[in-house]
Amino acid sequence: MIDEAVLEERLTKLEAAKNWSPRVVSRLETLIRSGPDEAVFRINPIRFAAERGIAENEAIDLFLHATLAGVVEMDWLLYCPVCSDVVANFRSLRAVHNQYHCHLCQADYEATLDDYIAVTFTVQPAVRSIRYHDPDSLAAEDYAYYYKGTTEGLTEQGVQLIDLMRSVTRGLWRLRRGEAATLELEVEPGALLGFDMESDASFRFEVSGDRHVDAERIPIVIRPGACAPNGGSLTPGPVVIELRSENDRAAIFGVLHPQDRHSPRGGDRRHAERPPRLFRPDRQHRLARAEPRRRRRDLPHGGGAPSAWRRSPRSRAIPCAWPRPS
Numbered sequence: 435m436i437d438e439a440v441l442e443e444r445l446t447k448l449e450a451a452k453n454w455s456p457r458v459v460s461r462l463e464t465l466i467r468s469g470p471d472e473a474v475f476r477i478n479p480i481r482f483a484a485e486r487g488i489a490e491n492e493a494i495d496l497f498l499h500a501t502l503a504g505v506v507e508m509d510w511l512l513y514c515p516v517c518s519d520v521v522a523n524f525r526s527l528r529a530v531h532n533q534y535h536c537h538l539c540q541a542d543y544e545a546t547l548d549d550y551i552a553v554t555f556t557v558q559p560a561v562r563s564i565r566y567h568d569p570d571s572l573a574a575e576d577y578a579y580y581y582k583g584t585t586e587g588l589t590e591q592g593v594q595l596i597d598l599m600r601s602v603t604r605g606l607w608r609l610r611r612g613e614a615a616t617l618e619l620e621v622e623p624g625a626l627l628g629f630d631m632e633s634d635a636s637f638r639f640e641v642s643g644d645r646h647v648d649a650e651r652i653p654i655v656i657r658p659g660a661c662a663p664n665g666g667s668l669t670p671g672p673v674v675i676e677l678r679s680e681n682d683r684a685a686i687f688g689v690l691h692p693q694d695r696h697s698p699r700g701g702d703r704r705h706a707e708r709p710p711r712l713f714r715p716d717r718q719h720r721l722a723r724a725e726p727r728r729r730r731r732d733l734p735h736g737g738g739a740p741s742a743w744r745r746s747p748r749s750r751a752i753p754c755a756w757p758r759p760s
């Protein structure tokens with residue numbers, strides 16, 4: 435829902451901020467008015483520029499000024515270097531730690547900030563409310579694919595990771611304490627995986643050998659930080675997974691069945707394309723330095739980044755090794 439009065443007032447402020455090229459502000463207005471919720475959530479200004487034929491620097495300027503005018507708000511995202519999940523998001527650079535943990539990969543990483551941090555922009559709730567403003571109310575699919583996942587993550591073949599994840603996901607639930615879910619499926623040689631996106635609770639069954647005929651029941655309890663059981667081996671054939679949560683908070687639990695044909699190095703090379711470019715902090719600092727009239731503390735991110743951040747950008751895109759090789 436759009437608040438017309440607020441949008442009008444803030445766009446007027448944005449238009450007055452500088453001499454924009456023709457239709458630059460109106461392109462942002464069109465996106466806010468008619469884009470689906472996903473399109474106004476974590477906007478990548480570089481992609482915005484490319485898709486609308488706007489100069490990159492002007493698009494970056496547009497979003498920084500739109501942040502100051504209250505049209506959008508700025509997010510710092512920390513991506514997992516392996517699965518490209520959003521492991522953390524921050525309103526301020528100051529909140530970023532150099533160690534972080536990915537529940538999907540169940541691994542600790544050291545933040546190499548140039549590579550795995552990005553700046554994105556989301557429409558302000560006062561301008562337009564979208565369901566991503568309240569992640570706890572999201573359907574499990576929206577949470578998994580668009581809140582924790584990102585459309586920027588690509589395989590080596592250029593396939594979006596969230597599409598790959600969708601293609602092997604057999605069930606996805608938001609399970610509160612005491613809630614249960616049942617999934618019947620036919621398993622084939624490969625792996626049967628389950629994981630909570632908010633903790634290390636997970637399981638992994640290896641599927642191989644001779645096919646069985648009668649359905650095999652697998653009761654699994656989701657506990658804080660672990661599933662019981664957390665894995666084993668299965669033969670191909672029908673299985674019934676019976677999930678029950680004993681977690682204190684809601685689990686966003688997914689069951690995935692990547693089969694041997696889903697090798698991360700397989701896939702269709704016709705999809706190969708240039709990897710996405712992200713708006714990274716170093717660009718922002720360059721921009722900040724180019725505008726001496728603006729006091730640093732007036733910048734939306736608070737200015738003053740650690741010197742370690744001021745390294746030259748690398749062109750490396752988010753790499754992909756998903757599904758994770760066993």
Ligand SMILES: [Zn+2]
Nearest residue numbers: 514517536539
């Ligand atoms: Zn990960």
